[in-house]
Amino acid sequence: MPDAKRVTKRRGETRQRLLDAALEVFAEQGFGASTVEQVCDRAGYTRGAFYSNFVSLDELFLAMWEQRSERMLADLRDELTDAPESSSLDAAIERVLAVIPVDDTWFRVTAEFTAHALRNPALRRVVAAREEAIMATIMPILESALSAAGLRITDRRALGMALVAVHDGTTVQCLMEPDDKAVWAARQQLFINVVRAYSEGST
Template sequence: MPTSPAHSSEPATSTPRKVTKRRGQTRRRLLDAAVEVFAENGFGRSTVEQICERGGYTRGAFYSNFASLDEMFFAMWEQRSSAMLAQIRLAADSSSIDLSGLTPAEKLRAGTELVLGVVPVDDQWYRINAEFTAHALRNPSLKKALAAREDTILDTIVPILEKALHRLGRRIAGDPRVLGRALVALHDGTSVQCLIEDENAAARELRLELFTRVVTAYTEPDTTHTHTHRKEGSS
């Protein structure tokens, strides 16, 4: 007899469990299995049993790590967000591109391209995230939990953006979170376009163009940056 999905009407608020090395490995394998199952079957049609079977674990192993599939999704989301933010931070701090001799506009485009290179357009994750978002929109507590996590992403990414822009001779004009929200929305919108037109190189080129234009629109020349470099050059 098929088992119904173990969804919870509440976001993950369970008491944190002690994570041993073995438990951590089990948790990672279950999350990897869940990515495959959610992407193949759809979040709403996936069950704990399917994930356990794919990962080679029992229901007991699942419930010793996650209270529900909703909690598992948030763990998956946080794992993926942390990895992506780490890659963005590395790219923003990178000195791998030579900006000498470039115009301000060319510098901004080169920096944008470098950061976009580590922001994945992932078919599997897009399907999972889109389906869970639709699920959360039907549940007020999940919707609040999802919004809170989006705010956490903004709080983390804004300082990275500010630092990267300073290196490019720009600064954010106005509220930094407005630019952050604009970039998140642009990522979501252009991701689906790139996935639908996966054989069209122009779609990814347009993605870069749109990101560059949005960053340009929400930033201005950083006169402090210019003044600092002049002082260094005259010393």
């Protein structure tokens, strides 16, 4: 009889290889042009291995997204946990942005998947719910960091929406001009301005 721990470990490794392969395929081919066969070929598995882990490419992408979100949230907690008990708003935002990736590969994949989700009402609702859940997790972490900077958020929902908009917009700018320090500095300043607009206190 197979050892349960070994089976579980092997299954986890198979799943991770499929996730890693899919990211490469999606980035190269585009999400809409990618197939299960391409992902399996890149990972070195059969279709059976894929369907024993995922129902569809949509489900695989959502699993990939969840994994990356969990990693980002863990990094954010670690970064802010180690922050000084009191710091300026500029310092707090700098620490936050340090662990929020601006990744060309991931941006291309997510932009294409978002377009795909907009064409599918059921999937669009799933994506919207997951984005809400991520923001609900981020906001208490951010509130704690802002409290150390002497600030209190006045409208949590509005701030969350504004931060997502700033992140998405400035990510495009930074990816288009990755070597322009002024673009990165403007990104940080925009985050600072938005936080100030939806908070009160002294910095």
